[in-house]
Amino acid sequence: MRKKTRVFVSFDFDNDKKLKDFIIGQSRLADSPFSIEDHSLKEAAPERNWKDKARAAIRRSDIVLVMVGPKTHKAHGVLAEVGMARDEGKPIVQVIGYRNGDYTAVPNAGRLYRWDWANLKKILG
Template identity: 30%
Template sequence: MANPRAFISFDFDNNEMQKMYFIGQSKNSRTPFNIEDWSSKTALAQYSWQDIIEGKMKKCNLMIVLVGRSMSTATGVNKEIQMALKNNVPFFGVYVDGASSSSTLPIGLPRNRVIPWTWDGIASAITQMLGEGKNR
């Protein structure tokens, strides 16, 4: 698969800047993949949010969860993880915004699937995701 589509899950209230940096750096990195950001670019009304996001996620090969320091308040991230599980979309997390192995993780994201922000590590994780879930 030449260009996997990645849904980027992030804390909209606290980590929008890190999401923009992540997407921008992915385009300029020397990694052998392209990330297509299919996450929402604006806040959505709650009544339509779930259907729109789940529809976008179903079109992706994987989900990358940007794990910031305020994950305990990111209820949307928890819902997106549940959508990924429901739709067999493999996912992993990347620490951003000073988060670390002692930071709170969103519900459903195992600590052993969260990595530091290095492009070599992210490339390896994406390769792994392409052999899991709906990509098998």
């Protein structure tokens, strides 16, 4: 059996928490080639050491997945996590989290993909 790709999910906590929940659900499908450990904060007020915890989780991951919503490109936490991933040499990809709307890619966070099962299996497999 092939080892699953370990994915760190970066998302706009204030606006797009449900996207993280959806991608975790997809990671649990029988044919999913990736796994996600939920390292996100449980509340909106960040812990003092959240950056240390995020960096450690990014180091343990194989790839960083940015879930893109309307305001993600301005979310400070996402921008910090993307910087950490770049510092750690981790590949980064982005998926558009919603069907409708106009979305701006997060700077320096890799290619922007549509969110569908075929794309997820291709980029996270």
